[in-house]
Amino acid sequence: MKSPAFDYIRARSVAHALEAYRSLDGEGVYLAGGHSVVPSLTLRLQAPAALIDLSGIDALTGISLDDGWLRIGAMTRHAEVAADPMIRDHAHLFHLAAPHVAHPAIRNRGTIGGSLSLADPASEFPAVALALRAEMEVAGHDGVRRVKADDFFLDIYETAMEPGEILQAILVPPVRAGDVAVFDELARRRGDYAMVGAAVQAVVDAGRVTDISIAFFSVGNKPTRAGAAESALRGARLDDAVIAAAQSALDADLDPSDEPQMPASVRRHLARVLLGRLLGHLGTTA
Amino acid sequence: MTMDIELTVNGEHVRESVEPRMSLADFLRERLQLTGTHLGCEMGACGACLVLLSGKPVHACLVLAVQAAGETVETIEGLSESGAIADLQAAFHDRNALQCGFCTTGMMVNAHALLGDNPAPERAEIRDALSGNYCRCTGYEAIVDAIDATARKRASDVEAPA
Ligand SMILES: Cc1cc2nc3c(=O)[nH]c(=O)nc-3n(C[C@H](O)[C@H](O)[C@H](O)COP(=O)(O)OP(=O)(O)OC[C@H]3O[C@@H](n4cnc5c(N)ncnc54)[C@H](O)[C@@H]3O)c2cc1C
Ligand code: FES
Ligand code: FES
Numbered sequence: 001m002k003s004p005a006f007d008y009i010r011a012r013s014v015a016h017a018l019e020a021y022r023s024l025d026g027e028g029v030y031l032a033g034g035h036s037v038v039p040s041l042t043l044r045l046q047a048p049a050a051l052i053d054l055s056g057i058d059a060l061t062g063i064s065l066d067d068g069w070l071r072i073g074a075m076t077r078h079a080e081v082a083a084d085p086m087i088r089d090h091a092h093l094f095h096l097a098a099p100h101v102a103h104p105a106i107r108n109r110g111t112i113g114g115s116l117s118l119a120d121p122a123s124e125f126p127a128v129a130l131a132l133r134a135e136m137e138v139a140g141h142d143g144v145r146r147v148k149a150d151d152f153f154l155d156i157y158e159t160a161m162e163p164g165e166i167l168q169a170i171l172v173p174p175v176r177a178g179d180v181a182v183f184d185e186l187a188r189r190r191g192d193y194a195m196v197g198a199a200v201q202a203v204v205d206a207g208r209v210t211d212i213s214i215a216f217f218s219v220g221n222k223p224t225r226a227g228a229a230e231s232a233l234r235g236a237r238l239d240d241a242v243i244a245a246a247q248s249a250l251d252a253d254l255d256p257s258d259e260p261q262m263p264a265s266v267r268r269h270l271a272r273v274l275l276g277r278l279l280g281h282l283g284t285t286a
Numbered sequence: 287m288t289m290d291i292e293l294t295v296n297g298e299h300v301r302e303s304v305e306p307r308m309s310l311a312d313f314l315r316e317r318l319q320l321t322g323t324h325l326g327c328e329m330g331a332c333g334a335c336l337v338l339l340s341g342k343p344v345h346a347c348l349v350l351a352v353q354a355a356g357e358t359v360e361t362i363e364g365l366s367e368s369g370a371i372a373d374l375q376a377a378f379h380d381r382n383a384l385q386c387g388f389c390t391t392g393m394m395v396n397a398h399a400l401l402g403d404n405p406a407p408e409r410a411e412i413r414d415a416l417s418g419n420y421c422r423c424t425g426y427e428a429i430v431d432a433i434d435a436t437a438r439k440r441a442s443d444v445e446a447p448a
Contacts, residue, residue: 001328002307002312003307003309004307005287005305005306005307006287006306006307007287007306008287008289008306008350008352031353034348034349034350034353035330035345035348038309038347038348038349038350039328039329039330039348041307042309042328042329042347043329051306051350053352053353055353079342102418103333103417103418104343104396104414104415104417104418105333105336105342105343105344105345105396105418106330106345106348106418108339108342108343108344109344109345109348109349189417190413190414190417191414191417191418
């Protein structure tokens with residue numbers, strides 16, 4: 001199928017993009033890597049009056065360190081997320097997750113900002129942002145605000161951004177002593193969306209978990225922190241009994257729905273298996 | 287709305303007026319008659335439409351022609367005519383790594399990019415690189431063999447130049 005006709009605006013700055021969006025009266029759609037927008041146009045799921053291309057805006061590119069916080073520009077492509085040494089060192093979870101996002105050619109175009117803005121509950125990066133307790137830098141007509149990842153992902157394809165707001169960058173808090181990250185997903189084929197996936201960021205001190213955040217994806221309407229499992233682990237040593245307790249706690253954390261391709265009970269089982277593997281891995285990585 | 291775009295395709299400067307909704311794949315096929323870029327799914331799933339955009343493999347069905355303005359595009363025709371993939375083509379032929387040929391141009395573009403980044407890939411790495419390319423005929427094994435054989439041949443040619 002072919003897309004319906006639309007106009008195309010190449011934004012020069014964030015202010016220009018915001019203004020263009022306003023002038024289109026709700027009929028504009030931002031374009032980043034386009035790897036979700038373009039297929040949805042081709043399938044005629046959307047018919048905007050115009051696409052506003054964000055890719056030429058300097059303020060949305062670049063990766064930098066400021067006071068220990070890593071700032072990743074929204075237009076950073078998935079392939080750069082995988083390869084960039086600053087991301088590897090200061091936001092290791094993104095580095096680990098990037099090779100799981102789609103296939104290599106898609107990673108050359110898709111952007112981290114596009115992925116987080118889209119908030120597909122099956123996507124890797126929103127869960128990573130949660131586990132890293134990252135913050136989103138969001139620009140609107142009233143200026144720039146920061147939104148914590150915990151408050152950003154609201155529902156399927158729904159974030160705390162108002163229509164027309166622009167995600168400028170992702171801000172990752174400073175690395176702490178003893179920080180370790182593990183990531184994995186269960187997918188039918190490499191590059192496919194996961195059946196279940198999880199990102200874990202923890203601080204381990206002499207074998208004891210002093211802090212941990214666990215975020216699952218592909219198990220509900222949005223990426224989900226596993227608070228009960230985190231509580232079972234915080235302050236504990238990573239032995240078999242503790243890992244089993246964390247796995248059981250997942251029942252309170254996750255609420256997948258029954259789907260034709262996969263009953264909820266199977267997804268819960270896979271989540272427990274995955275958490276067990278990740279915590280085992282955490283014990284050996286720390 | 288139409289827009290004037292300029293870009294470089296297979297080394298040639300191109301200037302055309304296009305509708306923003308025209309994909310790069312349609313632009314290459316319909317405007318430039320470069321029909322070696324195939325269209326299967328038009329949604330990023332099959333990999334038949336891969337081209338090099340600024341040197342990197344991308345799905346031409348998921349890039350708008352207007353997004354490629356100012357950039358450099360290389361298609362299977364360019365890679366074939368320059369001789370850059372002559373050995374890869376020979377290896378596909380030798381190993382029967384194509385049957386109907388629909389997927390082959392996308393496979394070639396991807397394999398060429400892979401060997402550029404990673405001259406000695408493991409078989410698992412070859413499979414991973416091709417994970418977004420569908421082939422409904424060969425069962426993939428022969429394709430992996432052909433790419434593997436090309437990598438080995440290139441390595442041995444470097445060690446022992448003729
Ligand atoms: C075959 C295929 C397989 C895929 N597999 C996976 C996968 O396994 N995991 C995964 O996570 N993703 C996957 N994707 C999606 C891919 O990663 C997308 O590219 C990505 O999610 C969206 O990024 P984008 O830059 O392409 O955004 P676009 O498609 O340009 O935009 C996505 C949405 O976000 C909005 N937007 C974009 N940038 C901003 C911004 N800075 N501020 C505000 N709004 C913005 C757009 O208006 C649009 O609504 C796959 C895609 C394809 C085609
Ligand atoms: S036609 Fe582009 S991926 Fe199938
Ligand atoms: S040779 Fe027919 S699809 Fe690959």
